[in-house]
Amino acid sequence: MTLQNESDTFDIGGELTVHRLGFGAMRLTGENIIGRPDDEEEARDVLQTAVELGIDLIDTADSYGPGVSERLIRESLAPYPDDLVVATKGGLLRNRDGDWLSHGDPDYLRNAHLASVDRLGVEAIDLYQLHRPDPDTDFEESVTALAELKDEGAIRHVGLSNVSVEQLETARDIVDIATVQNRYNIADRESRDVLDACEDYGIGFIPWSPIAATDFEDKEAALVEVASEHDENEYQIALAWLLQQSPVMLPIPGTSSVEHLKQNVAATQVELRDDEMARLNE
Numbered sequence: 450m451t452l453q454n455e456s457d458t459f460d461i462g463g464e465l466t467v468h469r470l471g472f473g474a475m476r477l478t479g480e481n482i483i484g485r486p487d488d489e490e491e492a493r494d495v496l497q498t499a500v501e502l503g504i505d506l507i508d509t510a511d512s513y514g515p516g517v518s519e520r521l522i523r524e525s526l527a528p529y530p531d532d533l534v535v536a537t538k539g540g541l542l543r544n545r546d547g548d549w550l551s552h553g554d555p556d557y558l559r560n561a562h563l564a565s566v567d568r569l570g571v572e573a574i575d576l577y578q579l580h581r582p583d584p585d586t587d588f589e590e591s592v593t594a595l596a597e598l599k600d601e602g603a604i605r606h607v608g609l610s611n612v613s614v615e616q617l618e619t620a621r622d623i624v625d626i627a628t629v630q631n632r633y634n635i636a637d638r639e640s641r642d643v644l645d646a647c648e649d650y651g652i653g654f655i656p657w658s659p660i661a662a663t664d665f666e667d668k669e670a671a672l673v674e675v676a677s678e679h680d681e682n683e684y685q686i687a688l689a690w691l692l693q694q695s696p697v698m699l700p701i702p703g704t705s706s707v708e709h710l711k712q713n714v715a716a717t718q719v720e721l722r723d724d725e726m727a728r729l730n731e
Contacts, residue, residue, distance in 0.1 A: 457696070457717075459696070461506075461575075461576060461606060461627050462605070462606035462625065463651070465534050465576070465627075466532075467505045467506040467534050468504065468505055468506070468717075469692060470688070470692065470699075470700055470702075470713070470714065470716070470717050471504060471505075471506030471507065471508055471655070471699055471701040472499045472506070472508070472703065473508050473701035474496070474509040474513065474703060475509070475510070475513045475518060476704060476705045477518050477521050477703075478513050478514045478518055479514075479517070481547045482512075482543075482547070483514065483515075483543065483547055485514070485517050485521075486517075486521075488705075489521070491705065491706075493521065493524065493525040495705060495706070495710055496521065498707050498710055498711075499710060500526060500530060500533065502710070502711070502714045503714070505530075505532050505533050505534060506533075506699065506701070507522060507526075507533065507534070507535050508536045508537075508655065509522060509535070509536070509537050509538075510541065510578075510580055511537060511539050511564060511565050512538070512542060512543050512549065515542075516564070516568055519565055519568035527570045529571075534575045534576060535569060536575060536576035536577070536578060537576075537577060537578070538577070538580040538608075538630075539557075539558050539561035539562055539565060539577065539580060540552060540558060540579045540581060541581050549581075551582065551583040551584065551585070552583055552586075553579065553582060553583030553586040553590075553591035554583070554586050554591075555586075555590050555591065555593065555594035558594045558595065558598075559594060562577060562603060565577075566603070573604060573605055574604050575606065576604075576605065576606045576608050576627060577598070577604040577606075577607060577608065578607070578628065579591055579592065579595060579607075579608070579609050580611070582611065582612060582616060588616060588620075592609075593623055599624060606625075606628070607620075607625065607626060607627060608628035608629065608653075608655075609629050609630070610655075610657070611631060612629060612631065612643070613643065617643065617652075621650070626650075626652055627653060628652060628654070629643055629647055629652055629653070629654055630655035630656075630657055631644075631655075631656065632657050632658050633654070633656035633657075633658075633659070633691075634656060634661040634687065635665070635668050635672070635687050635690050635691070636661050636665055636666045637658070637661060640656075644694070647695075647697050648695055648696075653697055653699050654695065654697050655700075655701055656699075656700055657701070659687070659688065659700040659702050660684050660687050660688060660702055661687070665687075669683070671731070672687060674728070675725045675728065678725070679719055681715070682712065684712070684713075684716075685715060685716035686716075686729075688700055688702060688716035688717075689716050689717075689720075690726065690729050692717065693726060
């Protein structure tokens with residue numbers, strides 16, 4: 450099973466055409482997203498297989514590892530195919546306890562960007578995202594730093610992550626925003642207003658934790674029921690549901706397993722009927 454050429458696509462920033470199912474590389478690290486994975490060969494195989502299956506959007510961050518995911522992407526895929534879009538993020542640190550700490554200082558973001566350029570082995574980053582607004586740094590200053598990097602040609606497109614509609618509007622007054630990455634899945638739709646805004650502006654919406662396998666909650670019964678009707682598993686149905694939510698939706702399910710990767714790709718072929726969508730939307 451591969452992503453077909455006629456599969457639904459989206460133009461990030463109006464110019465980077467990608468299939469709407471991407472790959473999130475956070476899980477290609479060690480336990481608790483720290484250190485290198487136990488099986489680095491398997492991690493490389495997952496990345497290479499993703500590209501072979503037609504996935505042309507890979508999302509990572511400097512804090513995954515930290516630095517491990519970005520290095521593995523370069524080791525596995527460089528020189529990169531011309532149509533591959535590699536997105537990364539800056540502005541979130543990890544401490545020794547594994548806590549995630551926001552750091553949006555402009556000087557820090559510039560240094561983080563340089564480090565990501567080096568680890569990925571690129572001259573400019575296709576899509577660079579502010580990982581999370583920093584409550585201790587003026588949001589406009591963080592976004593302005595990325596806007597300046599774009600003006601310098603070091604970033605092709607700017608994205609945001611974990612933002613509100615108000616923050617999106619503020620950022621759009623500073624620089625063109627190509628994507629927003631917020632948590633969104635069948636069990637957590639709190640960012641629906643952000644998704645709606647992205648639709649209005651033609652901005653790609655990248656839902657993190659798109660499957661939420663451990664958090665289906667009251668959607669479990671409906672997912673299992675619909676999955677049985679399609680002879681697929683509930684995780685594939687959760688992905689199919691996402692893809693049919695919006696034309697700007699760009700799910701990036703992550704996995705460290707080639708088998709699970711292939712199942713995720715197969716979900717792009719699932720067409721849910723209106724009545725099935727209604728059941729899942731309840």
